Amino acid sequence: MVQCDLLIRGINIASMSGNSSYGIIENGAIAIRDSTIAWIGKEDLAPELKTKKTLSLPGKWVSPALIDCHTHIVFSGNRAWEFEDRLKGKSYQEIAKSGGGIISTVNETRKSSSEDLLKVAKNRLNVLQSEGVGTVEIKSGYGLDLSTEKKMLEVAKELENEQICIKKTFLGAHALPPEYAEKSDDYIKYICEEVLPELHNLSLIDAVDAFCENIAFSNHQIEILFEKAISLDLPVKLHADQLSNSGGTELAASFGALSADHLEYTSQKGVEALAESGTVAVLLPGAFLMLNEKQKPPIDDFRKMSVPMAIATDCNPGSSPICSIRFAMSLAANLFHLTPEECLAGVTSEAAKALGIESKGTLEIGKDADIAIWDISHPNELAYWLGINPLSKLIIAGKMI
Numbered sequence: 001m002v003q004c005d006l007l008i009r010g011i012n013i014a015s016m017s018g019n020s021s022y023g024i025i026e027n028g029a030i031a032i033r034d035s036t037i038a039w040i041g042k043e044d045l046a047p048e049l050k051t052k053k054t055l056s057l058p059g060k061w062v063s064p065a066l067i068d069c070h071t072h073i074v075f076s077g078n079r080a081w082e083f084e085d086r087l088k089g090k091s092y093q094e095i096a097k098s099g100g101g102i103i104s105t106v107n108e109t110r111k112s113s114s115e116d117l118l119k120v121a122k123n124r125l126n127v128l129q130s131e132g133v134g135t136v137e138i139k140s141g142y143g144l145d146l147s148t149e150k151k152m153l154e155v156a157k158e159l160e161n162e163q164i165c166i167k168k169t170f171l172g173a174h175a176l177p178p179e180y181a182e183k184s185d186d187y188i189k190y191i192c193e194e195v196l197p198e199l200h201n202l203s204l205i206d207a208v209d210a211f212c213e214n215i216a217f218s219n220h221q222i223e224i225l226f227e228k229a230i231s232l233d234l235p236v237k238l239h240a241d242q243l244s245n246s247g248g249t250e251l252a253a254s255f256g257a258l259s260a261d262h263l264e265y266t267s268q269k270g271v272e273a274l275a276e277s278g279t280v281a282v283l284l285p286g287a288f289l290m291l292n293e294k295q296k297p298p299i300d301d302f303r304k305m306s307v308p309m310a311i312a313t314d315c316n317p318g319s320s321p322i323c324s325i326r327f328a329m330s331l332a333a334n335l336f337h338l339t340p341e342e343c344l345a346g347v348t349s350e351a352a353k354a355l356g357i358e359s360k361g362t363l364e365i366g367k368d369a370d371i372a373i374w375d376i377s378h379p380n381e382l383a384y385w386l387g388i389n390p391l392s393k394l395i396i397a398g399k400m401i
């Protein structure tokens with residue numbers, strides 16, 4: 001006899017686990033006890049169940065709640081003027097070099113109160129949640145000083161509640177702040193010695209990220225930061241090979257990074273390094289679209305080498321003002337030619353790996369009961385429709401949202 005609090009029955013399940021396509025279980029049922037899955041399978045094979053409540057949903061599909069594994073949603077202001085400049089022909093690098101880009105958001109975010117930051121971030125989070133997202137990674141990196149990085153991560157922490165899981169990533173090495181102009185080594189020293197340890201002591205950091213690029217930080221500087229992160233037992237991830245091939249992917253893999261993100265210019269050697277280290281390739285097709293990039297990540301090579309591919313919004317005010325995980329899925333399909341199944345895995349099972357979360361991303365006995373319920377006739381519709389929200393219900397940690 002299986003005791004449970006909630007039994008969902010009459011459903012078709014895209015469990016995203018096992019070897020079959022989408023891990024489909026037709027005519028299935030899921031029994032939830034407390035916040036986890038107590039039983040899942042074909043309904044006619046269910047053991048004797050004693051439940052407090054039953055939800056009968058004939059014809060509906062369920063999948064793991066979606067995971068947005070790369071966002072920058074805590075920021076103030078916007079950069080629509082920069083969008084306009086880019087449309088008039090300026091490149092992202094030119095805008096960054098002329099004082100625009102990330103630094104303009106840093107200035108706005110430094111001035112903003114915690115309350116205002118919380119308000120705007122909460123709105124963005126609600127939009128993601130309305131599409132079925134149950135876990136969101138949020139990066140700092142618009143402070144670039146101790147007090148603002150702390151403010152951003154505290155806001156991220158405050159966003160976490162029973163209805164949404166938040167992973168907080170320290171992105172102090174996002175850009176060089178104006179007060180450290182021409183002194184990037186000193187800045188890396190500052191964040192390694194003063195910022196990172198302090199924020200880690202306050203339990204505000206789940207992982208450490210950096211931006212490896214000729215307009216950002218060098219491979220050697222990132223090595224110094226990652227060594228510090230590893231010494232604090234913090235996992236690392238990296239914005240790598242987005243605008244040029246700097247060997248960032250190999251660098252991330254050499255540190256056993258959870259993920260390497262962007263990867264438009266990743267070489268064959270980089271792909272092999274990811275395969276060897278088990279690092280997830282996080283694809284950010286929104287930034288590719290908004291920056292009008294031409295070179296695509298080496299998707300076929302990732303497939304050949306069985307590198308797990310996740311997809312995220314990269315929601316940020318500069319290169320990806322996109323707050324829709326399903327739009328990111330559609331872009332991954334239409335721009336990068338991922339299959340609809342790869343797209344759904346990219347925001348469930350593979351996104352969970354990119355965050356180092358073992359309890360989410362698939363529907364299996366013992367995993368968290370984070371479940372999205374959909375009005376669709378097949379899970380391939382989730383990367384297909386745009387402008388129609390097929391979410392029917394969202395269950396997070398066993399509770400209906």
Ligand SMILES: [Zn+2]
Pocket residue numbers: 070071072239314316
């Ligand atoms: Zn990013």
